[in-house]
Structure formats: structure tokens, C-alpha cells
Amino acid sequence: MSVRGCVLVGIEGTHAAGKTTLVHALTSHYREQGVLVDCTGEPARTSAFIEEIVLHGKGGFDLPTEVDLYAAQLSATLRAARHQQLLICDKTVVNVLAYARMVLAAPTGSHEEAVLDAMAVFCQAWAPATYDAVFYLGDTFDQPADPLRAKVRHLQxxxxxxxxxxxxxxxxxxxxxxxxxxxxxxxxxxxRRVDPLLREVTG
Incomplete structure (x- = not known):
């Protein structure tokens, strides 16, 4: 587990569950403890594809959008983990797979189906052996301030x-x-659950 000695913690949940707020609060908590810690943002928040679709109503969710998000999630995690003891991830790469399956039409035998299946195989090989712990938030908040989340609240x-x-x-x-x-x-x-994982890595 871990990436080059960096403990990887994922925060999962549906829309408006408080994931991003928690990610930043956890990061602040560990910085106050003197831990070398960073966090990843959610790639969808800075994606030009998502901005066009959700905020500007241009086009729709397609395979290039989902592959871009998938690659961005992986890249952000690997790059951020390089010089840290702890990395707190706003979602996991499996979350991107889940969304892609939800929003894409992938008929049997289609290119979309083949790509989604390949993403799933990679996730199966990568995620359980890489994330040290993934926490799921079951609560939701009815009035998210984030316009990206407010527009898709009905999909919680x-x-x-x-x-x-x-x-x-x-x-x-x-x-x-x-x-x-x-x-x-x-x-x-x-x-209380992450501290023992950190001790294993830092001694």
C-alpha cells in the first residue's frame, strides 16, 4: 500500500456530502501536527470539458470527457504524493469510473464499453493495492453553495x-x-484511523 512511502487516503461520497470541506479540514489538521501532507482537488472542478457541459450547457458527457477526468485523477494523485507523508484525495479514481458508467451510453460491443471495461480492470489492479484507506460520507447537504454541485443535486x-x-x-x-x-x-x-497508518510509514 501507499505510493513511494506516502499514505493515500481517499474521501468518497455523493454530491454535496461535504467531501471537499473535509479534505481541506483533514489537511489542515495534519499540517498542524507537523505531518508532510497535501491534498488533491477534484479534477471535475477545473475541467474545461465539465465547465462547458454543466455551466454553459454546451455538448454533453462523452468518452473523451470521462477519459480526461480519469487520467487527471490518476496524474494528480501520483504527482502530489511524490514528496509527502500523507495525501488526502478528494475522491478516488474509482469514482470517475462510477460516473462514467452512469452518464455514458455504452452498448454491448461498443468502443465506449471496451474503454469502460479497461478502466475497470485498471481500477481493480490499482485501487485496492494503492489507497491505504477510503472513507465514505453518507450524509448530504440540501443546499450546496458550489454551482457545479447545485446543478446535479438531483442525482445524489x-x-x-x-x-x-x-x-x-x-x-x-x-x-x-x-x-x-x-x-x-x-x-x-x-x-483516529489514519494515525496508525502514518506511524507505520514514518516510524
């Missing part, structure tokens, strides 16, 4: 099911964070 339940199914399908275990915790409570709960 479908997205939650898709993410859980994709993770199970590739053998990536999810650790459910108790419902009803505020951000500080989530940080404390997760930190």
Missing part, C-alpha cells in the same frame, strides 16, 4: 449507488463515516 441517490457499486466491483473497501458528525467530528473520527 443515483450517484451514491453508482460509487458504492463501482468500489465493490473493483474490490475497494469503503469505511463508512458515522452520520450526523460535523466537520470537526469527522476529522477526529478519521484521524
Amino acid at each position: 441517490a443515483e450517484t451514491a449507488d453508482a460509487v458504492k457499486a463501482a468500489c465493490a466491483g473493483v474490490g475497494l473497501d469503503l469505511i463508512d463515516v458515522p452520520a450526523g458528525l460535523d466537520t470537526a467530528g469527522r476529522v477526529a473520527w478519521i484521524a
Whole structure:
């Protein structure tokens, strides 16, 4: 597990579950402890493809969009982990697979099906052996401030099911964070489980 001695922690959940808020709060917590820590952003937030589709209503979700997000998620994780003891990831690469399966039409025998199957095989080989722990947020917040999230809030339940199914399908275990915790409570709960992983790496 880990990437070059960097502990990889993923934060998963559906839209407006508080993932990004938690990622930054955890990163701040560990920086205060003197840990060399960084976090990855969510590639969809800076994707030119997603901006055109969601904010400007141009085009739709297609295979190039999903492959770009998949590659960006992997690249961001690998590059950020290089000089850290701990990396906290806003979603995992399996999440991208889940979304791609949800939004793409992939008829049997199609190019789309072949690519999604290849992404799944890679996830199965990569994710369980690379992420040291992946925490799942089951709570959602009804009024997300982020316009990207507000536009797709109606997909919360479908997205939650898709993410859980994709993770199970590739053998990536999810650790459910108790419902009803505020951000500080989530940080404390997760930190109690991440600290032993850090000790294994840092001694």
C-alpha cells in the first residue's frame, strides 16, 4: 500500500456530502501536527470539458470527457504524493469510473464499453493495492453553495449507488463515516484511523 512511502487516503461520497470541506479540514489538521501532507482537488472542478457541459450547457458527457477526468485523477494523485507523508484525495479514481458508467451510453460491443471495461480492470489492479484507506460520507447537504454541485443535486441517490457499486466491483473497501458528525467530528473520527497508518510509514 501507499505510493513511494506516502499514505493515500481517499474521501468518497455523493454530491454535496461535504467531501471537499473535509479534505481541506483533514489537511489542515495534519499540517498542524507537523505531518508532510497535501491534498488533491477534484479534477471535475477545473475541467474545461465539465465547465462547458454543466455551466454553459454546451455538448454533453462523452468518452473523451470521462477519459480526461480519469487520467487527471490518476496524474494528480501520483504527482502530489511524490514528496509527502500523507495525501488526502478528494475522491478516488474509482469514482470517475462510477460516473462514467452512469452518464455514458455504452452498448454491448461498443468502443465506449471496451474503454469502460479497461478502466475497470485498471481500477481493480490499482485501487485496492494503492489507497491505504477510503472513507465514505453518507450524509448530504440540501443546499450546496458550489454551482457545479447545485446543478446535479438531483442525482445524489443515483450517484451514491453508482460509487458504492463501482468500489465493490473493483474490490475497494469503503469505511463508512458515522452520520450526523460535523466537520470537526469527522476529522477526529478519521484521524483516529489514519494515525496508525502514518506511524507505520514514518516510524
